Amino acid sequence: VKASNLTTKALDAVISKILPLDLDAQSRAEELQSKLTKPPGSLGALEAIGIRLCAISGECPPPVPSPAALVVFAGDHGVLEEGVSPWPKEVTGQMVANFCAGGAAVSKGFLDRKIRAGTWNLAQQNAMSIDEANQAIQVGIDVASDLIAKGACCLITGDMGIGNTTPAAALIAAIANQPGRLVTGRGTGVDDAMLAHKTSIVEAALARYKGDIERDADGGSHGPLFALAALGGFEFGALAGFMLQGSASRIPILLDGVIADAAALLAASIAPEVTNYLFAGHLSSEPGAAIALEYLGLTPIVDLGLRLGEGSGACLSLPVLQAAAKIMREMATFDSAGISHKDEE
Amino acid sequence: VKASNLTTKALDAVISKILPLDLDAQSRAEELQSKLTKPPGSLGALEAIGIRLCAISGECPPPVPSPAALVVFAGDHGVLEEGVSPWPKEVTGQMVANFCAGGAAVSKGFLDRKIRAGTWNLAQQNAMSIDEANQAIQVGIDVASDLIAKGACCLITGDMGIGNTTPAAALIAAIANQPGRLVTGRGTGVDDAMLAHKTSIVEAALARYKGDIERDADGGSHGPLFALAALGGFEFGALAGFMLQGSASRIPILLDGVIADAAALLAASIAPEVTNYLFAGHLSSEPGAAIALEYLGLTPIVDLGLRLGEGSGACLSLPVLQAAAKIMREMATFDSAGISHKDEE
Numbered sequence: 001v002k003a004s005n006l007t008t009k010a011l012d013a014v015i016s017k018i019l020p021l022d023l024d025a026q027s028r029a030e031e032l033q034s035k036l037t038k039p040p041g042s043l044g045a046l047e048a049i050g051i052r053l054c055a056i057s058g059e060c061p062p063p064v065p066s067p068a069a070l071v072v073f074a075g076d077h078g079v080l081e082e083g084v085s086p087w088p089k090e091v092t093g094q095m096v097a098n099f100c101a102g103g104a105a106v107s108k109g110f111l112d113r114k115i116r117a118g119t120w121n122l123a124q125q126n127a128m129s130i131d132e133a134n135q136a137i138q139v140g141i142d143v144a145s146d147l148i149a150k151g152a153c154c155l156i157t158g159d160m161g162i163g164n165t166t167p168a169a170a171l172i173a174a175i176a177n178q179p180g181r182l183v184t185g186r187g188t189g190v191d192d193a194m195l196a197h198k199t200s201i202v203e204a205a206l207a208r209y210k211g212d213i214e215r216d217a218d219g220g221s222h223g224p225l226f227a228l229a230a231l232g233g234f235e236f237g238a239l240a241g242f243m244l245q246g247s248a249s250r251i252p253i254l255l256d257g258v259i260a261d262a263a264a265l266l267a268a269s270i271a272p273e274v275t276n277y278l279f280a281g282h283l284s285s286e287p288g289a290a291i292a293l294e295y296l297g298l299t300p301i302v303d304l305g306l307r308l309g310e311g312s313g314a315c316l317s318l319p320v321l322q323a324a325a326k327i328m329r330e331m332a333t334f335d336s337a338g339i340s341h342k343d344e345e
Numbered sequence: 346v347k348a349s350n351l352t353t354k355a356l357d358a359v360i361s362k363i364l365p366l367d368l369d370a371q372s373r374a375e376e377l378q379s380k381l382t383k384p385p386g387s388l389g390a391l392e393a394i395g396i397r398l399c400a401i402s403g404e405c406p407p408p409v410p411s412p413a414a415l416v417v418f419a420g421d422h423g424v425l426e427e428g429v430s431p432w433p434k435e436v437t438g439q440m441v442a443n444f445c446a447g448g449a450a451v452s453k454g455f456l457d458r459k460i461r462a463g464t465w466n467l468a469q470q471n472a473m474s475i476d477e478a479n480q481a482i483q484v485g486i487d488v489a490s491d492l493i494a495k496g497a498c499c500l501i502t503g504d505m506g507i508g509n510t511t512p513a514a515a516l517i518a519a520i521a522n523q524p525g526r527l528v529t530g531r532g533t534g535v536d537d538a539m540l541a542h543k544t545s546i547v548e549a550a551l552a553r554y555k556g557d558i559e560r561d562a563d564g565g566s567h568g569p570l571f572a573l574a575a576l577g578g579f580e581f582g583a584l585a586g587f588m589l590q591g592s593a594s595r596i597p598i599l600l601d602g603v604i605a606d607a608a609a610l611l612a613a614s615i616a617p618e619v620t621n622y623l624f625a626g627h628l629s630s631e632p633g634a635a636i637a638l639e640y641l642g643l644t645p646i647v648d649l650g651l652r653l654g655e656g657s658g659a660c661l662s663l664p665v666l667q668a669a670a671k672i673m674r675e676m677a678t679f680d681s682a683g684i685s686h687k688d689e690e
Contacts, residue, residue, distance in 0.1 A: 039653070088685050187384075307386075339436055
């Protein structure tokens with residue numbers, strides 16, 4: 001399924017810059033790992049992370065992914081009127097103010113890139129127009145470009161949006177082809193009755209989306225841009241654009257939770273090579289997260305049962321990414337350190 | 346089973362200072378967690394870690410566990426003559442030199458607290474005397490005391506010792522009452538034949554140890570000091586002492602891999618309250634690690650398949666411990682941030 005009949009020229013230009021991994025740098029990295037002063041394989045997942053950082057950057061040893069830039073993309077959701085969250089809509093804006101005041105789990109400055117005050121209710125109609133979907137993606141591209149130009153060597157995804165686990169579930173179900181009940185979770189804390197209702201809303205949105213695709217003769221609405229417009233939210237588009245630009249700039253991208261995982265499915269549907277640049281920062285306890293990561297072929301770095309969003313889980317695994325790179329840059333080799341080799345026959 | 350008929354007065358003094366957790370601080374911490382600007386439970390394991398840091402320190406919010414001090418306790422092992430590792434004995438000292446030169450996974454300065462050039466071969470006889478076991482524990486107590494006096498707010502365990510997964514397996518089997526085959530692993534990389542041989546060495550040591558206990562009429566050799574002397578290594582005793590002193594000083598202790606896990610079983614056998622002060626930094630891929638942690642009731646913070654030792658796994662989870670404390674110190678409450686409450690009936 002091609003997305004290009006709906007994408008802008010600016011997006012097409014970014015997509016065209018996303019390269020496959022550098023397999024030569026990857027080979028050199030594998031060889032270096034075998035010479036470092038440690039038993040082969042003894043650094044577990046750190047070794048594979050370090051090797052992939054080489055393949056991403058084309059350098060061995062890889063640059064340390066520092067400084068890292070965390071962006072929390074915020075959006076409001078029309079579907080909130082269906083009663084899918086116990087929190088009122090105002091909390092999105094209040095929490096953004098809390099970030100700016102330094103009081104949240106993750107705190108930072110503010111950039112106004114508003115597309116609209118909130119999406120339409122995806123249970124009833126498409127959440128946004130194709131034009132707005134492209135605008136949202138462009139926000140992410142622009143923000144990532146700017147941060148990379150300012151020296152960011154790692155991009156960390158964050159999100160804030162009361163109700164946004166509902167579009168996340170719908171997007172994951174649509175792209176990974178799963179039923180709504182398997183991907184819909186309790187978000188920030190819905191009870192059993194609200195969970196059943198939320199699942200029915202996700203299922204209704206999926207049915208509407210699939211019906212639209214079946215009625216569409218020319219196939220133009222089958223791609224990820226249409227999925228974003230039909231089932232998504234502005235922060236999902238921005239996150240996908242952020243990942244696409246990071247990949248085009250050969251920068252590792254650390255995903256936070258289920259919102260980022262859903263946006264990663266969008267980004268990978270737009271440009272499959274994106275998955276090579278993504279690291280799953282943690283495993284959100286939302287059920288859609290494991291399904292999305294499995295679809296993407298990504299293993300989460302930590303699993304601490306977080307479900308907050310805001311980039312909180314991804315921040316916890318940034319030191320792991322940095323350690324994986326530093327080990328390759330700073331650890332001695334057996335030869336350089338004059339250490340006796342393993343007694344191999 | 347009492348250890349005190351074998352312990353020194355200095356060790357008894359440390360044991361007497363290890364207090365239960367502060368349940369009042371724990372209650373205040375639970376209440377604070379419910380007021381922070383996040384949905385209840387949404388920070389997953391970070392919440393429980395933060396609450397335990399309060400119960401350890403008696404302060405809510407808890408002090409940030411920084412600066413942290415990592416100590417790599419090194420020892421050589423007589424059992425190496427049985428062919429339980431593919432690496433020659435010289436590598437222990439060479440790697441210590443590599444740490445000091447800054448070339449290893451974890452690098453630092455050097456402190457000479459040698460007890461003996463290496464233990465006796467635990468497959469044939471006790472690895473050390475009871476007096477040496479007490480000396481080893483005292484090394485850990487002294488090193489921890491000194492670091493805490495210099496301002497360390499968190500202790501991280503590290504180890505280096507070619508062959509030390511063999512005594513680790515023997516200690517875990519003895520204390521957690523498991524067969525040798527379930528706790529013996531490939532260490533730094535033994536093949537199938539060497540693993541079978543290594544398992545038989547662990548089983549032989551256990552049989553010798555159990556036989557000694559059965560023949561001992563007064564019960565004086567049943568305790569953890571005898572287990573350390575019979576089956577351990579100098580670094581295990583030092584690590585246990587390090588944990589005991591950290592607990593007595595109400596400092597959180599971050600365990601590295603299977604060597605630390607085995608030493609933690611010793612420390613907890615000497616003073617059960619120690620487990621309240623321990624955090625499992627990661628899950629080593631050595632099979633004894635999961636068994637020891639389950640016995641201790643500890644959940645590893647990260648699981649990245651490491652099996653290097655040297656404190657490498659524990660270092661990766663220090664930022665998680667620090668984040669758990671910082672969140673409680675810095676995050677706003679719903680009231681202070683003026684954020685609308687969850688719509689609860």
